[in-house]
Amino acid sequence: MAGKLLLEHINVPGIRTFDVYRAKGGYRAVDKAFKTMAPDEIMEEVKKSGLRGRGGAGFPTGMKWSFLDRSKPEKPRYLVCNADESEPGTFKDRYLMEFIPHVLIEGLILSSFALGSNNTFIYIRGEYKWIIDILETAVGEAKAKGYLGKNILGTGFDCQIHVQTGAGAYICGEETALLESLEGKRGNPRIKPPFPAFFGLYGCPTVVNNVETLAAVVPIINMGGDEYAKIGVGKSTGTKLISACGHINKPGVYEIDLGLPVDEFLNSDEYCGGVRTGHRFKAIIPGGSSVPIIPGDLFLKTLEGNDRLMTYESLSEGGFVSGSMLGSGGFIVMDETTCIVRNLWSLSRFYHHESCGQCSPCREGTGWLEKILHRLEHGHGHMHDIDLLVEIAKKIEGNTICPLGDAAAWPVASAIRHFREEFEYHAKFPNKVSGRFAHVDDYKRELNAIAL
Amino acid sequence: MKITIDGVEAEVEPGTTILNAARGIGGELVPPAMCYYSKLKGSGGKCRTCLVKVTKGSEKDPRPMPKLVASCQTPCQDGMEIQSVSSPEVVEARKGVVEFLLINHPLDCPICDQAGECHLQDLSYEHGKARSRYEEERRTFDMIDIGDKIKLHMNRCILCYRCVMLAEQLTETREHGVLYRGDRSEISTFIEKAIDNEFSGNVIDVCPVGALTDRTFRFKSRVWFVKPLYAHRDCPTCVGKTTIWLHGQEVYRVTARKDKYGEVEEFICNTCRYDKKSPSDWTIEGPAQISRHSVMSATQYKEGIKVEAPKTIGYGNISPR
Numbered sequence: 001m002a003g004k005l006l007l008e009h010i011n012v013p014g015i016r017t018f019d020v021y022r023a024k025g026g027y028r029a030v031d032k033a034f035k036t037m038a039p040d041e042i043m044e045e046v047k048k049s050g051l052r053g054r055g056g057a058g059f060p061t062g063m064k065w066s067f068l069d070r071s072k073p074e075k076p077r078y079l080v081c082n083a084d085e086s087e088p089g090t091f092k093d094r095y096l097m098e099f100i101p102h103v104l105i106e107g108l109i110l111s112s113f114a115l116g117s118n119n120t121f122i123y124i125r126g127e128y129k130w131i132i133d134i135l136e137t138a139v140g141e142a143k144a145k146g147y148l149g150k151n152i153l154g155t156g157f158d159c160q161i162h163v164q165t166g167a168g169a170y171i172c173g174e175e176t177a178l179l180e181s182l183e184g185k186r187g188n189p190r191i192k193p194p195f196p197a198f199f200g201l202y203g204c205p206t207v208v209n210n211v212e213t214l215a216a217v218v219p220i221i222n223m224g225g226d227e228y229a230k231i232g233v234g235k236s237t238g239t240k241l242i243s244a245c246g247h248i249n250k251p252g253v254y255e256i257d258l259g260l261p262v263d264e265f266l267n268s269d270e271y272c273g274g275v276r277t278g279h280r281f282k283a284i285i286p287g288g289s290s291v292p293i294i295p296g297d298l299f300l301k302t303l304e305g306n307d308r309l310m311t312y313e314s315l316s317e318g319g320f321v322s323g324s325m326l327g328s329g330g331f332i333v334m335d336e337t338t339c340i341v342r343n344l345w346s347l348s349r350f351y352h353h354e355s356c357g358q359c360s361p362c363r364e365g366t367g368w369l370e371k372i373l374h375r376l377e378h379g380h381g382h383m384h385d386i387d388l389l390v391e392i393a394k395k396i397e398g399n400t401i402c403p404l405g406d407a408a409a410w411p412v413a414s415a416i417r418h419f420r421e422e423f424e425y426h427a428k429f430p431n432k433v434s435g436r437f438a439h440v441d442d443y444k445r446e447l448n449a450i451a452l
Numbered sequence: 453m454k455i456t457i458d459g460v461e462a463e464v465e466p467g468t469t470i471l472n473a474a475r476g477i478g479g480e481l482v483p484p485a486m487c488y489y490s491k492l493k494g495s496g497g498k499c500r501t502c503l504v505k506v507t508k509g510s511e512k513d514p515r516p517m518p519k520l521v522a523s524c525q526t527p528c529q530d531g532m533e534i535q536s537v538s539s540p541e542v543v544e545a546r547k548g549v550v551e552f553l554l555i556n557h558p559l560d561c562p563i564c565d566q567a568g569e570c571h572l573q574d575l576s577y578e579h580g581k582a583r584s585r586y587e588e589e590r591r592t593f594d595m596i597d598i599g600d601k602i603k604l605h606m607n608r609c610i611l612c613y614r615c616v617m618l619a620e621q622l623t624e625t626r627e628h629g630v631l632y633r634g635d636r637s638e639i640s641t642f643i644e645k646a647i648d649n650e651f652s653g654n655v656i657d658v659c660p661v662g663a664l665t666d667r668t669f670r671f672k673s674r675v676w677f678v679k680p681l682y683a684h685r686d687c688p689t690c691v692g693k694t695t696i697w698l699h700g701q702e703v704y705r706v707t708a709r710k711d712k713y714g715e716v717e718e719f720i721c722n723t724c725r726y727d728k729k730s731p732s733d734w735t736i737e738g739p740a741q742i743s744r745h746s747v748m749s750a751t752q753y754k755e756g757i758k759v760e761a762p763k764t765i766g767y768g769n770i771s772p773r
């Protein structure tokens with residue numbers, strides 16, 4: 001497959017080990033950078049590459065790095081790798097860490113060098129137990145070969161990588177909650193400002209980046225930022241891992257060039273292989289559970305009739321009215337057997353369960369949403385519940401400490417916007433909705449029309 | 453620095469938060485604050501009742517802020533323009549927050565010792581809606597005793613974290629204080645173990661609702677039937693300046709003195725609070741100033757739920773803010 005940068009050698013037997021990874025050209029980037037580049041030059045390359053955060057928000061990585069407060073040399077600076085990956089539908093970091101861990105380690109060494117972090121942390125969710133061992137083995141191997149530890153490659157730069165496990169909380173993926181948790185505290189998001197770039201881990205300047213973001217530094221150094229920026233469209237440069245799941249013929253993790261037409265990604269045999277054979281495309285959550293759900297027709301073409309591309313910009317075209325987001329790349333496809341109400345209830349249950357409970361709108365609102373949706377799905381709903389759901393979502397959105405509140409609100413608002421008739425059906429015919437999927441055919445919506 | 457809140461100009465020191473600037477101006481435009489507590493480091497930002505709209509960021513960068521901001525956390529900038537009650541959006545958002553705070557609240561005011569001096573009651577009168585749209589079951593917890601003097605009624609807690617911060621900041625060690633997450637969060641009983649010092653009783657005073665109450669006062673009287681008097685004694689442990697609550701010639705309870713925002717002026721020790729229950733223990737200074745907007749003065753409200761105000765307000769000096 002063309003254009004693969006991170007997963008190029010994923011199928012080589014033994015690629016998980018240092019020796020095979022090295023034989024396939026691994027650690028070339030570290031060799032190059034440590035011998036020929038200054039830390040600032042690495043940051044320059046990352047800036048030129050146009051790399052954007054792969055954790056969900058898509059913030060330009062080079063810019064984030066340049067905000068790091070370097071004015072207090074007495075304070076250590078930290079790099080923290082966010083491997084908490086808990087967003088429903090997202091499993092790309094797992095794949096990368098499990099099968100080709102050294103690309104992450106290599107990226108971490110490069111980034112630590114660029115940022116001046118002598119102690120770098122990987123914060124990984126506790127459920128990825130077996131991957132913790134894989135990462136620790138990889139760190140051990142790199143250290144044995146002189147790529148970690150003291151005076152790496154004779155540059156005088158010291159770096160340790162510590163793998164720290166979380167205890168299974170989605171909220172600990174939010175960067176400031178992650179830092180709290182890493183410090184051994186309750187994983188409550190901090191109130192910002194101050195931002196981690198100034199006041200991060202143990203009060204020191206800190207950069208938090210996603211696994212994939214940091215891994216992408218490897219090809220950027222290998223090929224140069226300018227070359228990397230040539231892949232992709234506009235401000236969406238490089239390649240992106242997409243974890244495709246749901247009702248498709250070939251679920252899995254794919255590395256795509258940003259800018260790939262969505263139609264090709266969904267339907268070609270190289271990628272998802274189309275919606276489950278014999279079924280029709282109903283809806284999609286294209287970027288992990290927090291992004292708005294959109295009907296299949298609006299996913300393939302925007303309201304203006306433009307073909308959508310797999311880019312940050314194209315997927316969000318139409319804003320909250322008819323667009324969605326690239327998010328973390330959790331690509332969840334639903335065919336016509338999916339009950340949107342049930343799907344939304346399931347998501348709301350997740351956010352209710354995962355809210356840290358610090359701020360009132362999210363703590364109370366997520367529970368309220370979940371309870372109403374539970375009633376609707378189980379045949380105890382009313383018509384007025386539907387508007388109430390929208391109202392509650394509106395009252396949460398934007399009024400919370402961290403974006404989990406928004407993440408809980410957006411799916412509700414979008415599901416009701418696009419699939420209101422399903423909600424009404426649940427309220428009107430409570431006795432028909434008790435079976436799991438039995439009711440879906442009763443209110444089949446016109447799947448090809450463009451909805452608003 | 454110059455700022456404007458609801459059209460009123462004020463001069464503030466750099467670093468002042470919007471909330472404190474508003475308090476400096478006073479009146480209607482002061483945002484309600486359920487979690488911020490000026491005496492507790494790191495408090496605020498959680499309840500979201502103090503949301504305001506910033507329509508102009510500063511003289512230098514006049515762009516408005518994209519979202520409503522927590523006024524207790526947002527520092528003023530020179531030339532900042534802020535809308536509090538003058539913004540319908542803010543009023544709506546506050547209503548939303550009040551509704552959220554109440555959906556799981558037991559609304560057991562008739563049997564709650566805090567009734568009459570509860571910030572949540574005040575807040576819902578001033579900023580809430582008359583009816584809740586909540587039809588679901590409320591979450592419930594068992595009541596627990598935190599030591600022999602304090603009752604924790606978790607059902608009523610609004611998770612403002614004030615008591616946790618107080619505990620943390622009095623003992624100078626780090627404790628979690630809250631167990632579990634989301635709406636299952638609980639103030640944990642660790643407080644009992646963590647604060648074995650003389651000042652633990654202050655968690656009662658910082659709690660804005662009836663979640664932490666004084667077991668020595670429990671069910672003795674409605675607060676509006678006891679008479680608050682400022683009093684002091686020569687205390688070797690604390691300042692000894694308190695409010696004593698008299699019923700006839702009996703001291704029903706002792707609390708710290710509170711300012712007009714309901715915040716403790718100076719923390720008091722447990723001996724003053726629990727063990728000095730005779731008028732002869734105290735030098736009485738005179739009636740306490742109760743200047744908070746309180747449920748006791750419900751008739752003063754222009755809007756809100758129409759309730760019959762208690763006819764027998766037992767003492768004077770109640771003035772709306």
Ligand SMILES: Cc1cc2nc3c(=O)[nH]c(=O)nc-3n(C[C@H](O)[C@H](O)[C@H](O)COP(=O)(O)O)c2cc1C
Nearest residue numbers: 053054055082084085086173174175209210213403
């Ligand atoms: C509730 C919540 C959960 C998050 N979970 C993750 C996560 O599991 N992994 C991740 O990389 N970023 C997650 N993020 C985003 C991080 O806060 C942060 O933006 C990201 O780690 C920055 O890295 P990037 O710039 O490389 O994308 C989460 C954000 C929120 C609000």
Ligand code: SF4
Nearest residue numbers: 356358359362400402
């Ligand atoms: S929005 Fe939710 S998860 Fe985020 S701080 Fe508030 S309660 Fe916690």
Ligand code: SF4
Nearest residue numbers: 609610612613615659
């Ligand atoms: S018990 Fe009271 S002070 Fe403590 S968090 Fe709950 S409401 Fe706040």
Ligand code: FES
Nearest residue numbers: 497499500502524
């Ligand atoms: S007082 Fe500002 S958020 Fe609670």
